[in-house]
Amino acid sequence: MNKSTLPARNDDSSSARPDGPSFVMLSCAHGAEGIVKSTIAEDGWRLSFSRPGFVTAKHDGLRSPPSGIFIRTASRSLGSGKSGDADELIDRLIESTQSLTLPVDHLHVYPRDRAPIGRFDFEPGPDEVSTAVAERIHQRLGPDRVRCATPNEIAQPSQTILDVVLIDPSHWFFGIHTATTLPSRWPGGVQPVAPEYEPISRAYYKAAESIAWSGFDLRPDDLAVEVGSAPGGACGRLLEMGLHVIGVDPAEMDPRIADHPRFIHYAARAGDLPRRVFRGAKWLLVDSTVKPDATLSTVRNMIESRETSFQGCLITMKLGDYERASQIPRWEREVQRWRPKQVEIRHLARNRCEVCFAVTL
Known part of the structure; x- marks a missing residue:
């Protein structure tokens, strides 16, 4: 078992206090993080941890998560964790939800984009690993913490969503957002769609x-x-x-x-x-x-x-x-x-x- 490395509650990825700074986590396409960073910096957001397809930031005042053309999802950050043991990461997730009004309505679990869209046939959205992780998290959280019958359901307007973003299989970020626009209701901002027949092209x-x-x-x-x-x-x-x-x-x-x-x-x-x-x-x-x-x-x-x-x-x-x-x-x-x-x-x-x-x- 790998040793867990979990950040302190007061680092840049911890949750925002009602009277303190705001912490957010944003997802975007692999390669678009540069334009996301420059856009939010203009509004006073200070950059923190980032990887291709994923950006976190802090604002000294109480702010709602930023929006923009290239921001796919935006959540208030609750924290993060690193561990080779999924149950240790879920323990950290459960700890991070103590400040929330529970139960939340939905659980969305998805990976950051691992490659530019279309390269090596890559398409965004939940994959096999995140789907398995989602099932385990949902089981551990139980109905006292999340209402949905299954993870990664499409939310309805005004419902609350607990987000878990897999930076990689052993490094997760946690956040919370309220469904507003249609993309904010989809898991990871990616539309779940089931074609009637095999599509001719993407x-x-x-x-x-x-x-x-x-x-x-x-x-x-x-x-x-x-x-x-x-x-x-x-x-x-x-x-x-x-x-x-x-x-x-x-x-x-x-x-x-x-x-x-x-x-x-x-x-x-x-x-x-x-x-x-x-x-x-x-x-x-x-x-x-x-x-x-x-x-x-x-x-x-x-x-x-x-x-x-x-x-x-x-x-x-x-x-x-x-x-x-x-x-x-x-x-x-x-x-x-x-x-x-x-x-x-x-x-x-x-x-x-x-x-x-x-x-x-």
């Missing part, structure tokens, strides 16, 4: 998450347009939801999509098609491998046409590297020139080095 998951996060009311028999549709991952999600879909991409579609009775493919660039092709479409999804300025130009020309009546757009903006995040405010100003009702921006859990603009028209 774009399926990006589309599923962006649709859910945006709150757009996509309904069966609505018409949606996807620009950059090949080979058909996102189209697969739209068709699964019962929509009619127009796919626009010079490249070929997977036969499972191309042959679907509710799908039409235009093997062209969107800018080369007459706008009447999109007549009656309510929703526009754009995820093409072109520069963001060109993407915005294409979308603007589509939505400003008298032939179209889009109600909402989900636009993937490729960054290339996280330093280009400085361009996001400029892109948002361009979108605001379209006079939308609302614009929201998020680095989705399934996004690589890119962000999603949800534009309500």
Whole structure:
């Protein structure tokens, strides 16, 4: 048995006192921690322990956990522990919950991202190790400390969630947050989704998450347009939801999509098609491998046409590297020139080095 190394209650990862400093733990994509650090530092947060995909920080005043485009989850930190013995770590977790109003509603257990999304086929979210750990923690906590029947359930708004983040299998951080936004209700901010069939590409998951996060009311028999549709991952999600879909991409579609009775493919660039092709479409999804300025130009020309009546757009903006995040405010100003009702921006859990603009028209 490895010796446990548990930090003192008054270190930077311990819980915030009602009249004292605030301690938080934040998760993000592997590689995005730099932009998260710089963003929260501007608001007076002092950095503490961090690893790729995970950041902790302290503020001298009483503050709610920060939010931002690249922050996937945010919790008030309760502490951390290191040990080769899982039960010793659970003992430390139980000790850290003494300051809470118990029982909490949910238990979410998940690892930090161990690699950039998509590299070596890595996808974020709970894995085999964290799932096994979650079951053991849930068993040890019991109904006196946590109400949920199983760990990693989707929370409801205003419910309290006990977070356990696995930095590695023998190093855990503990936190608490209240469910507000939809991503804050998901374990680790990653949407649990069960495809009806094997997805054609990972774009399926990006589309599923962006649709859910945006709150757009996509309904069966609505018409949606996807620009950059090949080979058909996102189209697969739209068709699964019962929509009619127009796919626009010079490249070929997977036969499972191309042959679907509710799908039409235009093997062209969107800018080369007459706008009447999109007549009656309510929703526009754009995820093409072109520069963001060109993407915005294409979308603007589509939505400003008298032939179209889009109600909402989900636009993937490729960054290339996280330093280009400085361009996001400029892109948002361009979108605001379209006079939308609302614009929201998020680095989705399934996004690589890119962000999603949800534009309500």
